[in-house]
Amino acid sequence: MAHPKSSTREIPAVSHIPRHIAIIMDGNGRWAKKRHFPRVMGHKRGVETVREMVKSCIERGVGYLTLFAFSSENWRRPEEEVSFLMQLFILALEKEVSKLHQNGVRLLVIGDLSRFEPRLVELVRNSEALTANNSKLTLTIAANYGGRWDIMQAVKAMLKDRPDLAGSFGEDDLQPYLAMPYAPEPDLFIRTGGEQRISNFLLWQLAYAELYFTDVLWPDFNSVELDRAIHSYQQRERRFGRTSEQLKTHA
Numbered sequence: 001m002a003h004p005k006s007s008t009r010e011i012p013a014v015s016h017i018p019r020h021i022a023i024i025m026d027g028n029g030r031w032a033k034k035r036h037f038p039r040v041m042g043h044k045r046g047v048e049t050v051r052e053m054v055k056s057c058i059e060r061g062v063g064y065l066t067l068f069a070f071s072s073e074n075w076r077r078p079e080e081e082v083s084f085l086m087q088l089f090i091l092a093l094e095k096e097v098s099k100l101h102q103n104g105v106r107l108l109v110i111g112d113l114s115r116f117e118p119r120l121v122e123l124v125r126n127s128e129a130l131t132a133n134n135s136k137l138t139l140t141i142a143a144n145y146g147g148r149w150d151i152m153q154a155v156k157a158m159l160k161d162r163p164d165l166a167g168s169f170g171e172d173d174l175q176p177y178l179a180m181p182y183a184p185e186p187d188l189f190i191r192t193g194g195e196q197r198i199s200n201f202l203l204w205q206l207a208y209a210e211l212y213f214t215d216v217l218w219p220d221f222n223s224v225e226l227d228r229a230i231h232s233y234q235q236r237e238r239r240f241g242r243t244s245e246q247l248k249t250h251a
């Protein structure tokens with residue numbers, strides 16, 4: 001199986017429209033609090049933003065959209081909020097998957113699903129199977145995902161398959177075992193909600209992503225805001241370690 005190029009091994013092609021956008025959807029709780037709603041109302045409203053982002057990415061020709069839905073640290077939240085999020089995930093899958101399928105979206109879920117209830121895991125696997133051959137947009141949902149977990153699970157899986165590599169292995173050996181081997185590395189990372197941190201999202205894959213932070217809360221994020229982020233991305237000079245002068249002579 002051929003894998004997309006690693007940004008630290010080879011200089012990837014740079015396109016005007018990011019091929020892969022990864023988003024930390026943050027600010028749901030604060031959105032609700034501002035309106036004197038319970039926090040979970042913000043999560044519910046956030047699902048609508050997800051729907052709009054899928055549509056916008058298809059319209060703009062973005063090939064891969066990866067969304068951070070639940071981190072490995074989010075179990076630390078109050079039990080009622082965690083269980084609401086799980087129910088919301090189930091409901092959203094039940095309601096949206098056939099529409100995603102009709103629109104040519106391939107859905108994948110990355111993260112440690114072993115802590116999820118069997119009904120949710122089954123729904124996830126069925127949705128992945130149903131949409132496996134779609135190619136308009138690859139939508140990846142990171143659920144119970146952590147960047148450190150990803151790297152650790154990849155090392156373990158690789159050594160299980162290839163114990164001979166224990167003494168020495170390289171990036172190319174590990175790459176196929178990481179959680180998103182099917183996707184090119186994200187070109188653009190967006191975090192809504194005002195915080196400027198990675199919160200253990202895609203640590204490996206974001207090596208050369210352009211970072212965009214906005215104060216807009218996730219339920220208020222929309223296609224106009226997405227265009228702002230893409231516009232900001234288009235102003236960046238992606239050097240991948242080279243000098244600006246080198247880029248000009250190659251252009």
Ligand code: IPE
Binds near residue numbers: 025030070
């Ligand atoms: C992001 O919104 C959604 C999840 C982490 C599941 P938050 O719930 O973190 O919203 P804030 O940051 O408290 O406003």
Ligand code: IPE
Binds near residue numbers: 025026071195
């Ligand atoms: C990151 O948001 C995780 C998700 C959006 C799923 P958090 O709200 O959990 O991040 P911190 O705790 O502010 O870093």
Ligand code: MG
Binds near residue numbers: 026027028193
């Ligand atoms: Mg938050």
